[in-house]
Amino acid sequence: MSRLDLSLVEIEVRSGPPITSEQFAQAVAARKALSRFLMGYRGALEEMLTKIKILKEEFEIVHDYSPIEHVSSRMKSPESIMAKVDLRGLERDFTVIRGNIFDIAGIRITCSFISDIYTLADMLTNQKDVEVLQVKDYVAEPKPNGYQSLHLILSVPVFLSDRVEEVPVELQIRTVAMDFWASLEHKIYYKFDKDVPAHIVAELRQAAEVANSLDQKMERLRTEVNSLQT
Numbered sequence: 001m002s003r004l005d006l007s008l009v010e011i012e013v014r015s016g017p018p019i020t021s022e023q024f025a026q027a028v029a030a031r032k033a034l035s036r037f038l039m040g041y042r043g044a045l046e047e048m049l050t051k052i053k054i055l056k057e058e059f060e061i062v063h064d065y066s067p068i069e070h071v072s073s074r075m076k077s078p079e080s081i082m083a084k085v086d087l088r089g090l091e092r093d094f095t096v097i098r099g100n101i102f103d104i105a106g107i108r109i110t111c112s113f114i115s116d117i118y119t120l121a122d123m124l125t126n127q128k129d130v131e132v133l134q135v136k137d138y139v140a141e142p143k144p145n146g147y148q149s150l151h152l153i154l155s156v157p158v159f160l161s162d163r164v165e166e167v168p169v170e171l172q173i174r175t176v177a178m179d180f181w182a183s184l185e186h187k188i189y190y191k192f193d194k195d196v197p198a199h200i201v202a203e204l205r206q207a208a209e210v211a212n213s214l215d216q217k218m219e220r221l222r223t224e225v226n227s228l229q230t
């Protein structure tokens with residue numbers, strides 16, 4: 001089965017008239033196909049998280065400092081995958097989804113300093129089994145609303161019993177200040193059902209500038225402190 005069909009996956013839990021044995025078999029097959037499809041993403045997510053954990057531990061042991069402040073991860077729900085597929089007008093087919101939706105497995109890392117973002121991105125993208133599929137640098141070029149973050153789509157091999165799957169993972173890396181701004185903006189965006197009043201949009205834009213100048217100041221301080229220590 002190569003199609004993502006949530007109506008089949010959910011058939012067992014729907015109330016209503018009893019289902020036929022054929023419908024039941026279809027539901028079981030649909031659920032199995034979905035689990036198999038998502039399993040590769042869970043594997044890729046775990047692999048990337050292990051790479052990040054190793055780097056964090058090594059930094060703490062060797063340098064008494066880690067560029068990684070916090071790591072979070074999530075798997076996109078089948079419902080959100082479906083919503084994105086429909087929004088983009090894509091076919092509800094697993095191969096099409098694999099080739100077009102890159103944020104099914106997602107990781108977010110927060111760092112203290114802007115330079116840490118690039119240090120970390122270089123360390124991960126230079127690993128031999130990691131392929132870079134896409135880079136969106138909203139730190140160098142913030143979005144018009146002020147959003148800043150480095151977005152990478154990385155592909156890692158997942159070794160299964162009979163094949164190797166190259167699976168994409170979305171990695172967002174940003175400073176604590178950028179993350180603070182993004183999480184508030186996200187909440188406001190949904191509170192106003194994506195139609196935020198103009199004065200709030202303008203204030204958020206200003207807040208992004210304040211966050212950015214804090215980041216720049218911290219980076220300068222860090223450079224100065226480091227130069228005094230050597």
Ligand code: 0O2
Nearest residue numbers: 084103106136143145147151172181182183184185186187
């Ligand atoms: P969620 O729930 O965070 O996963 P694409 O994902 O490629 O279809 P796009 O916009 O081209 O869509 O991708 P992009 O620019 O890489 O942004 C994707 C994700 O970045 C979003 O995921 C957000 O997590 C985050 N993001 C992008 N722009 C903004 C922004 O202006 N404000 C905030 N707070 N976050 C942003 P999703 O899919 O929206 O949802």
